[in-house]
Amino acid sequence: MRIPFIAGNWKMYKTIAQARAFADEFKNLYHDTDVKTAIFAPYTQLETLVEAFKGSGIGVGAQNVHFAKEGAYTGEVSVAMLEEIGVDYCLVGHSERRQYFAETDESVNLKLKALLESKILPVVCVGENLEEREAGKEEVIVSGQIRADFDGICEADAEKIVVAYEPVWAIGTGKTATPEQANQMCKCIRETLADIYDEETADKIIIQYGGSVKPENATEIMNMEEIDGALVGGASLEPLKFIEIINF
Ligand code: PGA
Numbered sequence: 001m002r003i004p005f006i007a008g009n010w011k012m013y014k015t016i017a018q019a020r021a022f023a024d025e026f027k028n029l030y031h032d033t034d035v036k037t038a039i040f041a042p043y044t045q046l047e048t049l050v051e052a053f054k055g056s057g058i059g060v061g062a063q064n065v066h067f068a069k070e071g072a073y074t075g076e077v078s079v080a081m082l083e084e085i086g087v088d089y090c091l092v093g094h095s096e097r098r099q100y101f102a103e104t105d106e107s108v109n110l111k112l113k114a115l116l117e118s119k120i121l122p123v124v125c126v127g128e129n130l131e132e133r134e135a136g137k138e139e140v141i142v143s144g145q146i147r148a149d150f151d152g153i154c155e156a157d158a159e160k161i162v163v164a165y166e167p168v169w170a171i172g173t174g175k176t177a178t179p180e181q182a183n184q185m186c187k188c189i190r191e192t193l194a195d196i197y198d199e200e201t202a203d204k205i206i207i208q209y210g211g212s213v214k215p216e217n218a219t220e221i222m223n224m225e226e227i228d229g230a231l232v233g234g235a236s237l238e239p240l241k242f243i244e245i246i247n248f
Helices: 016-029 043-053 079-085 095-100 105-116 130-134 138-149 179-196 199-204 215-222 239-246
Strands: 005-009 036-040 058-062 089-092 121-126 162-165 207-210 229-232
Touching: 005 207, 005 239, 016 043, 016 239, 036 089, 043 058, 043 079, 089 105, 105 121, 105 138, 121 138, 130 138, 138 179, 162 179, 179 199, 179 207, 179 215, 215 229, 215 239, 229 239
Parallel strands: 005 036, 005 229, 036 058, 058 089, 089 121, 121 162, 162 207, 207 229
Antiparallel strands: none
């Protein structure tokens, strides 16, 4: 049984004070249901959110991490530093990081391996861009990302990873993939995982859809067979909108 997991990705939004205000409101709205949730926030807000959500069942995640244990990497943050704060999750390979910060499947793979040595659960993002979709290459691109990102990761570790399918052309654009398109790609990801590992392992892995998920389309998306959750950007910034999505 895969437990639905709906997470918010705040990107580079909110100050600490704004994060605290969100947490106060959101805690009152969220009732531990059979849907798991978490907020992926900028580094500066993580400690505040961990403290605010303690005992509420709401998870907290970082949006990036470096793969090295420590070193001369100005501006970076290590897995141990995140562990010290007490975060539950970490995003890896979000398309904005791949697009603007030179994230590659190689660095994604190293980051996944570094996180898997800790208690922090990785959420790895994959997805094709518009050009690739228009050329009909979306399945080749995404299954290639999955193979490269999971390279050398054992079965027991693979089960801990959450995959977020996020077509680049649907992120922040208001254009959502149709539920059928999203379902087909999540199916393709699960088949790729079954090919790398086996069906039993692939069946345990949570696969989210992300890209302009909002209260108006959440039910349709969440009702698709292969989709186990959502990664929500813009609509996770407002407590009322985000809770509506969780209570789809
Ligand atoms: P969006 O972002 O919901 O604003 O499209 C999704 C994401 O980037 O994770």
